[in-house]
Amino acid sequence: MHPIRTLLLGAAVCAIAVATAQAAPAAKASAKGAGGAGAIFAKPSPLFLQAPQFDKIKDSDFLPAIYAAMARQKAEIEKIANSPAAPTFQNTIVAMERSGQMLDRVTNVFSALTGANTNDTLDKIDAETSPKLAAHHDAIYLNPKLFARVKAVHDKRAALHLDAESAQLLQVTYDEFRRSGANLSEADKTRLKALNEQLSSLSTAFQQKLLAAAKDGALVVDDKAKLAGLSDEEVSAAARAAEARGLKGKWVIGLQNTTQQPLLQDLSDRATREQLFDAGWTRAERGDKNDTRETVATLANLRAEKAKLLGYPDYAAYVLNDQMARTPEAVQQFIGQLAPAARTRSDAEAAEIQAMVEQGGEHFQLKPWDWARYSERVRKAKYDLSDDETKPYFELDRVLRDGVFYAANQLYGITFKPRTDIPTYVPDMKVFEVHDKDGSVLGLMYFDYFKRDNKSGGAWMSNFVGQSKLLGTKPVVFNVANFTKPAAGQPALISFDDVTTMFHEFGHALHGLFAAQEYPTLSGTNVARDFVEFPSQFNENWALDPKVLHHYAVHYKTGQPIPDALVAKIKKASKYGSGYAMGELIAAAELDMQWHVLGADAPKQDVDAYETKALKAGGVDYANVPPRYRTSYFLHIWSNGYAAGYYAYLWTQMLADDSFAWFEQHGGLTRENGERFRKLILSKGHTEDYGPMFRAFYGKDPDIGPMLVHRGLAGAN
Numbered sequence: 001m002h003p004i005r006t007l008l009l010g011a012a013v014c015a016i017a018v019a020t021a022q023a024a025p026a027a028k029a030s031a032k033g034a035g036g037a038g039a040i041f042a043k044p045s046p047l048f049l050q051a052p053q054f055d056k057i058k059d060s061d062f063l064p065a066i067y068a069a070m071a072r073q074k075a076e077i078e079k080i081a082n083s084p085a086a087p088t089f090q091n092t093i094v095a096m097e098r099s100g101q102m103l104d105r106v107t108n109v110f111s112a113l114t115g116a117n118t119n120d121t122l123d124k125i126d127a128e129t130s131p132k133l134a135a136h137h138d139a140i141y142l143n144p145k146l147f148a149r150v151k152a153v154h155d156k157r158a159a160l161h162l163d164a165e166s167a168q169l170l171q172v173t174y175d176e177f178r179r180s181g182a183n184l185s186e187a188d189k190t191r192l193k194a195l196n197e198q199l200s201s202l203s204t205a206f207q208q209k210l211l212a213a214a215k216d217g218a219l220v221v222d223d224k225a226k227l228a229g230l231s232d233e234e235v236s237a238a239a240r241a242a243e244a245r246g247l248k249g250k251w252v253i254g255l256q257n258t259t260q261q262p263l264l265q266d267l268s269d270r271a272t273r274e275q276l277f278d279a280g281w282t283r284a285e286r287g288d289k290n291d292t293r294e295t296v297a298t299l300a301n302l303r304a305e306k307a308k309l310l311g312y313p314d315y316a317a318y319v320l321n322d323q324m325a326r327t328p329e330a331v332q333q334f335i336g337q338l339a340p341a342a343r344t345r346s347d348a349e350a351a352e353i354q355a356m357v358e359q360g361g362e363h364f365q366l367k368p369w370d371w372a373r374y375s376e377r378v379r380k381a382k383y384d385l386s387d388d389e390t391k392p393y394f395e396l397d398r399v400l401r402d403g404v405f406y407a408a409n410q411l412y413g414i415t416f417k418p419r420t421d422i423p424t425y426v427p428d429m430k431v432f433e434v435h436d437k438d439g440s441v442l443g444l445m446y447f448d449y450f451k452r453d454n455k456s457g458g459a460w461m462s463n464f465v466g467q468s469k470l471l472g473t474k475p476v477v478f479n480v481a482n483f484t485k486p487a488a489g490q491p492a493l494i495s496f497d498d499v500t501t502m503f504h505e506f507g508h509a510l511h512g513l514f515a516a517q518e519y520p521t522l523s524g525t526n527v528a529r530d531f532v533e534f535p536s537q538f539n540e541n542w543a544l545d546p547k548v549l550h551h552y553a554v555h556y557k558t559g560q561p562i563p564d565a566l567v568a569k570i571k572k573a574s575k576y577g578s579g580y581a582m583g584e585l586i587a588a589a590e591l592d593m594q595w596h597v598l599g600a601d602a603p604k605q606d607v608d609a610y611e612t613k614a615l616k617a618g619g620v621d622y623a624n625v626p627p628r629y630r631t632s633y634f635l636h637i638w639s640n641g642y643a644a645g646y647y648a649y650l651w652t653q654m655l656a657d658d659s660f661a662w663f664e665q666h667g668g669l670t671r672e673n674g675e676r677f678r679k680l681i682l683s684k685g686h687t688e689d690y691g692p693m694f695r696a697f698y699g700k701d702p703d704i705g706p707m708l709v710h711r712g713l714a715g716a717n
Contacts, residue, residue, distance in 0.1 A: 038065030041106040048422065048433070049444045049474050050465045052109045055423035059121045062110050066129050069103035070136045076100070077140050080149070087149035089160055093173055097470055097519050104520075107133070108464050114207075116448055116455050116480050117425050123208050127201070134200035138193045141180035150177055165687045169519045172686065175322065181310055188309055195306045199299065206295045207456070207639040210283075213290035214255045214633075215453050217283035219276045221251040229268035231388075237484055244453075255280050256482060257457025257635055259584065259626050265372040265387075270364070277369035284632040285608075292632045293607040299638055300595050301604050308600035316596040316644035323528045324651070324690040328597055331647045335590055337704055338650065339619050341713040342586050345579030346625050352378050368624050375577055383573035387495050390570065393553040393562045394499050396449065396483065396492035400430075403499070403552030404506045407542040411674030412510070413437030416445070426452075428485070434513055443467070443513045446478035449492075449502075450485035456635065457482055459501050461508035461536075467515035467523045475524060477512045479505040491556045496570060500540050507539025508532070514682040522686045529645035531690045533652035534659075535682055541660045544571060545669050578712025580625050582650075587627035589647040590618035592637045596644035607631050654707045658698050661706040 038061045044050045076099035085091055114126050140146065153160075154174040162170065181192045220242070221227060227235050238251035245252060253263055253276055261280050267273045284292040303315040312318040316328040325331050353374045354366045366374070380386050405416045416432040422444070424431060429448045436442040446464070465476035481501055486492045494502075508525060511532070515524030525532055542548050546567070553562035594614030598605070611631045615621040629636065636642035659681075663673055680697040694702060708714035 036064065037061055038063070038068055038106075041065040041069065041102055041109075044101075044105065048419070049441070049476050050105075051422050051431075051444055051476055052464050053423060054425045057109065059119070059125075062106065062122070063125050063129070065106040066103075066110070066125070066133070069100075069106050070132070073100040073103050074136070074139065077143065077146060081143055081146040083149075087152045089153055089162065089166065089170065092146075092149045092153050093166075093170055094470070094519075096173065097169070097468075097521060101471065104466070108462070108466075112462060112464065112478065113425060115460070117452070118211070118454050126204050127208065130200045130204040131197040134196045135193060138180070138189075138196055141177050141182060142184075142189045142193065144182075147177050147182040150174055165518055165522065168687050169522055172521060179310065179318075179322065184309070192306065192309055195302055195309070199302055199306070202295055202299050202302070203639045206292055206299070207635065209290045209292050209295065210257075210633055210635055210639075211454075211456060213284040213286075213292070214257065214457065216290060217255055217279050217286075219253040219255075219272075219279045220247060221253065221272065222249075224251065226269050226272045227251060227267070229266045230263060231266070233487065233490070234263065234266065234484075236487060240487075254451070254453070255283060255457070257633060258628055259630060260368075260372060260628075264369055265376050267373065270370070273369040273373065274367070280633075281626075281630065292638070296595075296631055296634075296638050297604050297607055300598055301600075301602070303596065303643065304598050304600045304602060314597045314599055316593055319596070319644040323645070323648075324530045324694075325647070328593060328644070331589075331593060331651075334651060334654075334704075335586060335593075335618070335620075335647060338582065338708075338713070339586055339590075341708060342579055342582040343619075343622055345713055346583045346622055347579070349375065349378075349577065349579045350624055356381065366624055368626050371580065371624060375580070379573055379576050383569050383576065385566075385569040385573045389566065390496055390562075391493040392555050392557065393566075394494050394496065395554075395556040396494050396498075396502075398554060398556070399494065399499050399502055399552050400447065401552075402554075403543065403548055404502050406551050407503070407539075407545065407548045407669070408506070408510065410547070410669055411542075411671065412514075412678055413671060413674075414442060414513075419444070422446075424448075441474065443475035443477060445509060445513070446476075448478065449481045449483050451482040455480070455482065458635075459505050461505050461512065461525070463512055463524070466520050466526075467512070467517065468520040469516075469518045471520060473520075475512045475515055477509045479509055481505065493556065496543075499543050503540045503543045504536045507536035510539065511535040511682055514678055515685055516683045517685045517687060524685050527686045528648075528690060529642060530648035530651040531655075533649055534655040537649075537652050537656035538659050538677075540656075541663075542669065544574065547669055575712030582711055582713060583620070583622045583625035584628040585650055587615060587618075587620040587622060587625065588629050588634070589650055590620045591615060591627050591629075591631060592634070592642070592646040593644060594618060595631070595637070653711065654702050654704055655694060657706040657710040658702050660710070662698055 037058075040053060040057055040061055045053050047053060077096070080092060080095045080099070083091060110122070110125075114122050150173060154170060157167065157170055181189055184192060218241070221238070224235070227238065230238070235251065238253055241252040241254060242248065242250040253261070255261060259280060261276050264273050264276060267276065284290060307313070307315040307318040310318055312321070314328070320327055320331065325334070350366060353371065356374050356378050357364065357366060357370070360377075364370075376386065408414050414437060415435045417435065419431045419433050422431040424446065426448065428450060429446055432445045434442040434445050459479070459481040461477065461479050463475060463477055465473050467473060467475040481498075483492065483494055483498055512524040517523040549567060550561055554560065555562070591611065591614055594617060615627065636646055642648070659677070666673055677697065681693065684693055691701070
């Protein structure tokens, strides 16, 4: 049974608990009835590797299926808890692992759609079922009879002589009960259940408000002249976006879920840049129904109360207890090693950019909405490089086939076969059957790359079907991104940042595809937040590997490979802007931590005032480098499972950079090195503790040195 299901977002990722309430008898009967709504999830899909039947699944299936699945798992759990047989590893722990399979099937698909292709119906179902799923989780982990059986097995673990993976499952299961409040008094359990339902409802409300706020907050432009600097295709895309909203004769620039917006780099009209920046900056702070500030302030207080109830000083201490970092103090020490270097580098970058502004005959003080445009000018002046020069060499399908897939083949021997017979939830998705080095089927892989108004911002990976030898399932994995869709008949040319995103998310996919676990709870990406980003950030490195780059970077018109001189410029420029890039991540991580070290006795915070105070207290109130996410649109921490965990992106950069340094010292891109990384990291899931697992590969504890160099915070820029 999965206590946690992962969903990876952003150039980075996040895990969503789809933990699981009492099902309505009518809904249960409806889904179980032959041909009834929701019945499509009652049994495993008959498609290849149990791929979802998107050609048959209807919105009306989800509500009855979720209720029926909860009822089914409730009966399975009651049977385990009330068994007259003495508790054993098989009849208790393994039996729990077998439970909830229908719930996994429906929630895996449902969470994928609410993240990537939602609508009003799905949003309403999400709002209704979210607190019930939280209550269902509590009904399992606060069941005294069930916990008594789990504890009985755990207490005699030394005499069971379990294999290593089984022993790990037993410990993880016991810890999940303990962390879920199984040892609390009945009164405290009642309060905890209420808290969990409130938290679940508020997290869902936040996600829905933010999606609506981002859509409503898009910048509407009524004068084409204000779009000066954009390419013809970008202007056309803005016109199409406006027309889709019934705003013919206008132009719409949509918002991505970060502080900086991509088109700020190209817009020459400074007033338009400021308007676009402000549209994103204030998207969820407009005093309307989509304003998220009251929601997040309440979430912070309720999380602090929950932590106190469970015996922790604050929510960060509760979350970090089972992470690789272990304590908030360790995280703050880690951030403290990075923050000064990022400030020094970003200050130097700002001085260069301000000088560029003056040299161009313009006279204004650099602001965040100017940074991307003039930073790009500095980069071009220093390295003679622009996206316009590189994009023709990065055609999306070729990057995927001859870059992402090619690197995986060279490292791990895996191959990819297109499948056009597998249904998808939108027409432009691509599906591939993945084969292992011996030709056997490894899994199935979907790609949903193009931006839509009903898709959450960022990029992520998750599973439609998780891997488990116990359940006889192989991984069915998907990657999602938000690239601009080209006009019909035009190639999808992307930036090198987008290329890096493709490699990043596919690193997560490899972690899922190489899963080789007996038990679903320990499988694949079901690992700690500060470990799950490690494989993805590591995989980014192959985008610039000479062998890989020359294989995929081919001019879409001429077919000529990317010139060596241009490659040299890309590499030379790759660390430029590291002060800003690291600064915005560090500021966001600190903001996250400061919200989650609030104690239960802290009053409800004024969100704007606390954000300013938190950044200053952490020494990350960088000039002109705002946090990558503000409190009011910080989806990762308020809805997608990264509360007190956003530091994980930085922590796992350290792990990834250490590992890539090891590769460089041992011959780089070779099958031997790839097999070692697969064996010791990618195929392990959570079958071992993270520190020993990493040391087995790296040879020692992680250290920050390679990260400072690789991320451009030490050495020459």
